[in-house]
Amino acid sequence: MVENKRTPDFSLNTQGISVHIDPMTFLVLSGMPDPGQYADVLTELDETLDVRVWPDAGDLSDIKYALAWQQEPGVLATLPNLKIIFSLGAGVEHVLGDPKLPDVPLVRFVDPDLTMRMGEYACLHVLMHQRRMLEYAALQRQGKWQELWPQPCASETRAGVMGLGVLGRNAAEKLHLLGFDVAGWSRSMKRSDGVTCFAGEDGLKPFLARTDILICMLPHTPGTHGILNAKLLSGLARDGQLPGPVLINAGRGKLQVEADILSALEAGDLWGASLDVFEEEPLPASSPFWAHPRVIVTPHNASITYSRALCRYVLAQVARHERGEALENVVDVKRGY
Numbered sequence: 001m002v003e004n005k006r007t008p009d010f011s012l013n014t015q016g017i018s019v020h021i022d023p024m025t026f027l028v029l030s031g032m033p034d035p036g037q038y039a040d041v042l043t044e045l046d047e048t049l050d051v052r053v054w055p056d057a058g059d060l061s062d063i064k065y066a067l068a069w070q071q072e073p074g075v076l077a078t079l080p081n082l083k084i085i086f087s088l089g090a091g092v093e094h095v096l097g098d099p100k101l102p103d104v105p106l107v108r109f110v111d112p113d114l115t116m117r118m119g120e121y122a123c124l125h126v127l128m129h130q131r132r133m134l135e136y137a138a139l140q141r142q143g144k145w146q147e148l149w150p151q152p153c154a155s156e157t158r159a160g161v162m163g164l165g166v167l168g169r170n171a172a173e174k175l176h177l178l179g180f181d182v183a184g185w186s187r188s189m190k191r192s193d194g195v196t197c198f199a200g201e202d203g204l205k206p207f208l209a210r211t212d213i214l215i216c217m218l219p220h221t222p223g224t225h226g227i228l229n230a231k232l233l234s235g236l237a238r239d240g241q242l243p244g245p246v247l248i249n250a251g252r253g254k255l256q257v258e259a260d261i262l263s264a265l266e267a268g269d270l271w272g273a274s275l276d277v278f279e280e281e282p283l284p285a286s287s288p289f290w291a292h293p294r295v296i297v298t299p300h301n302a303s304i305t306y307s308r309a310l311c312r313y314v315l316a317q318v319a320r321h322e323r324g325e326a327l328e329n330v331v332d333v334k335r336g337y
Contacts (some may be wrong), residue, residue: 024318025062027079029054030088031070038067038088041311065318067310070094077102084321086314089305090114090167091252092331093220106331107317111309115170118303121250122161122171122215123178125274125296129213129246130157130180134272134294152241154179160211162227163251164190164197165337167303168217175215183207187223205235212240213248220252221336228256233264244271250302253277262288265295276302 026049028038039051052058054075063079069088076085077100085106087095092108095101128134132148139146157180161172164186176182176194184192185207189199198207208214214236218224228249236245247270249256258279264270272294278287281300289295317327331337 024048024064025050025052026065026067026314027052027054027057027063028088029066029068029071029075031072032088037307038311041307042315045308045311045315065314067314068095071098073098074100076100084318084327086310086317087331088310090118090303091219092337093252093254096331096333096336101333105327106333107327108329108331108337109305109310109313110166110329111313113309114303114305115167118167118217118250119171119174121276121298121302122217122248123174125248126157126159126175126180126213126215127178128274128296129248129272130154130242132242134296138293150241155181156241157181158183158210158212158237158240160185160207160214161195162186162214162216163218164192164195165217165219168215169195171215171217183210204232208232208235209237211245212237212242213246215248216251216255218251218255219337220254223336224252224255226255226257228261230257230260230264233260233269236269242271244268246270246272246274248274250274250276253279253281253300258287258289262292265292272296274298276300 026042028035028051036053039053042049042051057063060078061080064081064083066076066079066082067086067088068076076082076098082102082104085095085104087106087108090109092106095106130152132151135148159175159180159182161168161184164172164184168184169192172182172184172192172195182194183196183198184190185198185203187200190197216228218227228247233247247261261270261273265273274296275289276298277300283289283297289297321327
C-alpha cells in the first residue's frame with residue numbers, strides 16, 4: 001500500500017512546453033471483502049500511483065478518482081476534487097443508490113473476459129435445460145436408464161434474451177451460433193446479428209410469447225425492479241417442444257419476485273430455472289430454491305470481476321481522460337445504466 005500522504009503536483013517539460021500533470025490519487029470504497037486487493041493491483045501496475053482505501057483516505061482534497069461498490073452513502077460527496085467514479089462491477093446500482101452521488105462521470109466496467117464468462121454461463125444453462133439435464137441427473141441418482149421425450153434440437157428451441165447491452169448481446173449472438181432460434185428484448189430498439197429484436201412495452205408481449213427459455217440480463221433500475229413476476233412469467237410460450245418454459249436470471253436479484261417464481265414452478269407455468277442472483281444474498285439456507293428438483297442455484301458467479309482486469313481497465317480510462325479523450329461506458333444516471 002502506498003502511504004496516505006499528499007502527492008505534490010508536478011510539471012512535465014516537453015520540447016520547451018510545460019504541461020501540468022494532476023497527481024494520480026485514487027480511493028477505493030467498497031463494502032466487499034478485501035477492498036485492498038484493488039489498491040495492491042493498481043500500485044503493482046503503476047508504482048507511482050497514490051492509492052488509498054476507505055476509511056484511511058488522508059486529505060480528501062487529494063482524491064481524483066474513486067473505485068466504488070456498496071460504498072458508505074455520502075462519502076463520495078465529500079471528495080471536492082473528484083473527477084471520475086468507477087464501478088467495481090458490471091452493475092452500477094450499488095453506486096447509484098447513494099442519495100448524495102456527486103455530479104461526475106460514473107463509468108461501468110466492460111471487459112472481454114467479463115463478457116465471455118457471461119456468455120458461457122448463458123450458453124451452459126440454456127443447453128442444460130434444452131437437453132433436460134436436471135431430469136437426467138435425477139434419473140442417474142435413481143439408477144434409471146430412461147430416455148426423455150420430447151428432446152428438441154437447438155433450432156427447435158426459442159431462446160429469448162432480456163437486455164441487449166454488451167453482455168446480453170454477446171450471449172444472444174453465441175446462442176445463435178449454437179443454432180438456437182434467438183430473440184432479444186430491450187427498452188429501446190437494438191440490432192444484433194442473427195437475433196430477432198423487440199423493444200419497449202409494445203414489444204414485450206410478442207417477445208415473451210415466442211420464448212421457450214428466457215435469459216434475463218437486465219440491469220436493476222426502478223423500471224426493472226420486480227419485472228420477473230407472475231404476470232411476465234405467464235406470458236412465456238406454452239406451445240414449445242420442452243415440457244414448459246424456463247427462466248435463467250443472470251442479471252440482478254431485485255429483478256425477480258421469488259415467491260412468484262416458486263408458485264410458477266409448482267403450478268407448471270415454469271418447467272425449470274437457473275438462478276445466479278437473489279433478493280437476499282447469500283441465499284438463506286432456508287430458501288426452497290436449494291432443494292427444488294428443477295432449479296439450479298449458483299452463487300452470483302455467472303461472470304466474476306477479476307481485480308487485475310478491472311484495474312487495467314480503470315487505468316486505461318484514466319489515461320483517456322488525461323489525454324482529453326472521451327470516457328467509454330459512461331452511465332446515464334437518470335436511466336440507471
